[in-house]
Amino acid sequence: MRKIELRKETLMLEEKGILGFIEKKVTPFGTSAKVDCPRKFVGKRAYLIICKK
Numbered sequence: 001m002r003k004i005e006l007r008k009e010t011l012m013l014e015e016k017g018i019l020g021f022i023e024k025k026v027t028p029f030g031t032s033a034k035v036d037c038p039r040k041f042v043g044k045r046a047y048l049i050i051c052k053k
Helices: none
Strands: 002-007 010-015 027-029 032-034
Antiparallel strands (some): 027 032
């Protein structure tokens, strides 16, 4: 089951098999940016949600 709903000021994300949520700060990387995550998630699908604050 996968369900993603995006509405103004609300987010609903639902999927079976979620391993966890990670909150990280985006950091500069050359002329781009990156978000680090643990090595155990290499090869897994991930969603990046950008927040105003």
